[in-house]
Amino acid sequence: MPLVRNGAIAEDRFVRILDDMPVPDGLAAIVPAARLLADAGELARRNGALGVLWPNDRNVSELTPHLDRLALVALVFPNFRDGRAYSQARIVRERYRFRGELRATGQVLRDQFLCMLRAGFDAFEVSKDADAQAFAAVVSRYSVHYQPAGDSTPSMSMARLSRARPAAVLAEMPRQD
Amino acid sequence: MYIYDDFDLTLVAERVAEFRDQVARRLSGELNEEEFKPLRLMNGVYLQLHAYMLRVAIPYGTLSSKQLRALAHIGRRYDRNYGHFTTRQNIQFNWIKLSDLPDVMADLAEAGLHGMQTSGNCVRNVTTDQWAGVAPDEIEDPRVWAEILRQHSTLHPEFSYLPRKFKIALTAAATDRAAVRVHDIGLRLHKNGTGETGFEVMVGGGLGRTPFIGKTIKPFLPKRDFLSYIEAILRVYNQYGRRDNIYKARIKILVHELGAEKFAAEVEAEWRNIKDGALALDPAFVADIAARFRYPDYKALSDNPIELKRARAADPKFEGWFRNSVTPHRTPGYAIVTLSLKPEGAPPGDATSEQMDAIADLADRYSFGEIRVGHEQNLALPHVAQRNLPALWEALDAVGVATPNVNLVSDIIACPGLDYCSLANARAIPVAQELSRRFKSLDTQREIGRLHINISGCINACGHHHIGHIGILGVEKNGQEFYQITLGGRADENAELGALLGPAVPYAEVAEAIEDVVAAYVELRERPNELFVDTVKRVGIEPFKERVYATR
Numbered sequence: 001m002p003l004v005r006n007g008a009i010a011e012d013r014f015v016r017i018l019d020d021m022p023v024p025d026g027l028a029a030i031v032p033a034a035r036l037l038a039d040a041g042e043l044a045r046r047n048g049a050l051g052v053l054w055p056n057d058r059n060v061s062e063l064t065p066h067l068d069r070l071a072l073v074a075l076v077f078p079n080f081r082d083g084r085a086y087s088q089a090r091i092v093r094e095r096y097r098f099r100g101e102l103r104a105t106g107q108v109l110r111d112q113f114l115c116m117l118r119a120g121f122d123a124f125e126v127s128k129d130a131d132a133q134a135f136a137a138v139v140s141r142y143s144v145h146y147q148p149a150g151d152s153t154p155s156m157s158m159a160r161l162s163r164a165r166p167a168a169v170l171a172e173m174p175r176q177d
Numbered sequence: 178m179y180i181y182d183d184f185d186l187t188l189v190a191e192r193v194a195e196f197r198d199q200v201a202r203r204l205s206g207e208l209n210e211e212e213f214k215p216l217r218l219m220n221g222v223y224l225q226l227h228a229y230m231l232r233v234a235i236p237y238g239t240l241s242s243k244q245l246r247a248l249a250h251i252g253r254r255y256d257r258n259y260g261h262f263t264t265r266q267n268i269q270f271n272w273i274k275l276s277d278l279p280d281v282m283a284d285l286a287e288a289g290l291h292g293m294q295t296s297g298n299c300v301r302n303v304t305t306d307q308w309a310g311v312a313p314d315e316i317e318d319p320r321v322w323a324e325i326l327r328q329h330s331t332l333h334p335e336f337s338y339l340p341r342k343f344k345i346a347l348t349a350a351a352t353d354r355a356a357v358r359v360h361d362i363g364l365r366l367h368k369n370g371t372g373e374t375g376f377e378v379m380v381g382g383g384l385g386r387t388p389f390i391g392k393t394i395k396p397f398l399p400k401r402d403f404l405s406y407i408e409a410i411l412r413v414y415n416q417y418g419r420r421d422n423i424y425k426a427r428i429k430i431l432v433h434e435l436g437a438e439k440f441a442a443e444v445e446a447e448w449r450n451i452k453d454g455a456l457a458l459d460p461a462f463v464a465d466i467a468a469r470f471r472y473p474d475y476k477a478l479s480d481n482p483i484e485l486k487r488a489r490a491a492d493p494k495f496e497g498w499f500r501n502s503v504t505p506h507r508t509p510g511y512a513i514v515t516l517s518l519k520p521e522g523a524p525p526g527d528a529t530s531e532q533m534d535a536i537a538d539l540a541d542r543y544s545f546g547e548i549r550v551g552h553e554q555n556l557a558l559p560h561v562a563q564r565n566l567p568a569l570w571e572a573l574d575a576v577g578v579a580t581p582n583v584n585l586v587s588d589i590i591a592c593p594g595l596d597y598c599s600l601a602n603a604r605a606i607p608v609a610q611e612l613s614r615r616f617k618s619l620d621t622q623r624e625i626g627r628l629h630i631n632i633s634g635c636i637n638a639c640g641h642h643h644i645g646h647i648g649i650l651g652v653e654k655n656g657q658e659f660y661q662i663t664l665g666g667r668a669d670e671n672a673e674l675g676a677l678l679g680p681a682v683p684y685a686e687v688a689e690a691i692e693d694v695v696a697a698y699v700e701l702r703e704r705p706n707e708l709f710v711d712t713v714k715r716v717g718i719e720p721f722k723e724r725v726y727a728t729r
Contacts, residue, residue, distance in 0.1 A: 080212075080215070081215055081298070081338055083335070083336070083338025083339060084416055084420075086335040086336075086337075086338065087416050088416075094454075111199065111212075111216055112338075115332075115334040115338075118334035130207070141191055141195050142188065142195075142332070143187060144187050144191075145188075145332070145334075146328040146329060147328070147330075147334075148455040148456070149333075149335065
């Protein structure tokens with residue numbers, strides 16, 4: 001499964017640790033949420049970057065005591081129609097100010113890239129090769145967004161206010177006798 | 178009118194390009210139907226019984242004449258020469274080819290129209306009073322707030338994959354014409370004790386198979402907090418709404434299961450985190466949106482001009498239409514005119530391309546180029562000089578949209594039902610057509626008075642049968658179409674769900690059963706102007722039940 005990170009296909013330096021498997025020292029590793037919560041002290045003492053795979057039905061507020069030690073938070077889209085991780089991503093980025101890698105996992109398809117990016121994800125375990133290849137083109141489809149969100153692009157509402165009144169494009173109301 | 182600027186038009190154009198690519202990938206097989214489905218739904222494209230159906234958004238029911246002509250063009254060029262106005266102020270085309278859809282979208286985009294927010298599990302087209310901005314009883318124009326919400330929720334990165342669809346309605350008038358209490362979020366603009374205008378926020382209303390009246394979770398929300406509070410509601414719903422069962426996924430179930438107080442507390446906690454952030458509304462931003470709503474350059478006219486008086490005295494047909502279809506306007510000398518899309522024997526809410534073109538021309542001539550769509554599936558011309566009413570009436574009558582049955586028994590709201598819809602269990606349109614024939618006498622209709630009949634062809638309740646004064650719900654029993662009848666529902670500020678009359682009746686008997694209900698009402702009412710719903714409230718269901726089932 002190709003990984004797109006910061007807009008380009010990249011090598012995945014993290015290994016995925018399942019349940020109770022030992023976590024090798026010196027490697028970047030992603031552990032399950034339960035493991036992080038149970039073995040936090042031990043995991044903090046090892047060498048190597050640490051990431052967590054956080055399910056979409058667990059409150060992300062439980063992550064807060066650990067965030068400053070985490071290099072990566074992976075959130076899950078069990079299928080692309082289940083949008084809970086969008087809210088989790090925004091809370092982790094905007095409220096908890098997490099600056100590490102925020103990775104989208106699960107069913108990650110091209111037509112959701114832009115929503116994910118705007119919610120604050122910067123890494124994507126993409127389900128299809130062709131979608132990963134198309135990443136840059138897909139996320140540049142829209143040059144304008146109405147609302148402010150987790151990314152840094154200016155919202156239309158703010159942009160509108162910062163310039164002179166636009167000329168109306170559609171006709172004004174007709175006059176009448 | 179809201180005037181779109183280059184931002185709005187750029188976004189719509191980019192949407193068309195994206196959709197063109199998605200359709201191409203579907204046609205080439207790169208996308209399977211399961212992957213394509215949510216994408217087409219987010220552009221208003223459904224797969225119905227016989228063909229793809231396209232639903233086009235008409236934000237808060239306001240259309241320009243140019244936009245109405247664009248809709249007429251779509252009907253003529255890509256469909257079967259008509260469109261169907263829906264109960265959510267949108268329009269549907271029932272016979273569109275998938276391969277034509279990108280071109281349809283491109284044609285619509287030229288008039289600033291699109292299918293965004295008409296389907297899918299996102300925030301749907303925000304609806305409001307069809308008389309917004311011209312109604313004498315409103316405290317301000319609610320479309321400014323509907324537009325702020327439309328912009329905020331369009332392609333929202335966090336809320337495009339909610340547990341289920343999400344409908345928001347707004348009203349700013351004493352009389353609620355937007356049915357705000359039966360929406361996922363209902364918003365009522367009002368003034369608090371200190372004279373400040375803000376919102377009462379209701380949540381968890383809805384129809385469908387589990388109908389609820391919305392609960393007020395915030396009696397007064399300051400305008401500044403409008404977006405942040407709604408964002409908080411959506412965020413709580415997105416995380417905790419049920420996703421295990423499609424029938425339990427609407428916010429009303431979450432509110433019901435948690436209890437309104439607990440739900441409100443969750444929202445409050447989330448809101449405290451975001452209320453002073455990027456969504457706190459800057460008055461300059463609100464003023465900018467408001468400034469892009471253009472109002473006509475009304476002339477100084479007085480009420481009841483001589484042209485109107487003369488026509489009313491001279492022609493009883495005109496007088497009948499005037500009394501039925503013309504409503505007071507906030508500006509002296511002007512009126513709001515409702516155009517009935519419910520002629521005898523026709524499917525409710527349909528308009529042909531010729532009718533749409535003619536109405537667009539009449540809007541240019543008599544209504545400053547503006548048309549409104551109401552949730553009752555009728556149209557309105559919102560700014561007509563009273564002195565022009567006689568000429569307008571003749572022109573409307575000539576195109577078949579001057580049937581004076583607005584709010585009367587033949588002004589029926591019906592979903593497409595089994596004639597089009599893949600979810601339906603029973604037909605709805607033919608029931609409406611049969612009722613409109615049985616009650617065709619205008620004298621009889623006037624005698625009966627205000628009476629709303631709503632028909633749904635299945636439990637999903639798109640015809641809003643729960644809130645019809647008389648509700649008719651199609652069900653299937655052993656392969657036969659049967660209809661449950663409810664009485665006493667209403668959607669206004671005293672919103673209530675109808676009560677079940679008794680066992681369902683077969684298709685062949687439903688019109689007669691409704692005639693019995695109406696006959697019973699005429700006998701039971703205390704005085705001629707006691708409304709049907711008030712009689713039901715006073716005497717209860719029993720006398721109606723006896724009448725309908727005595728002979729069955």
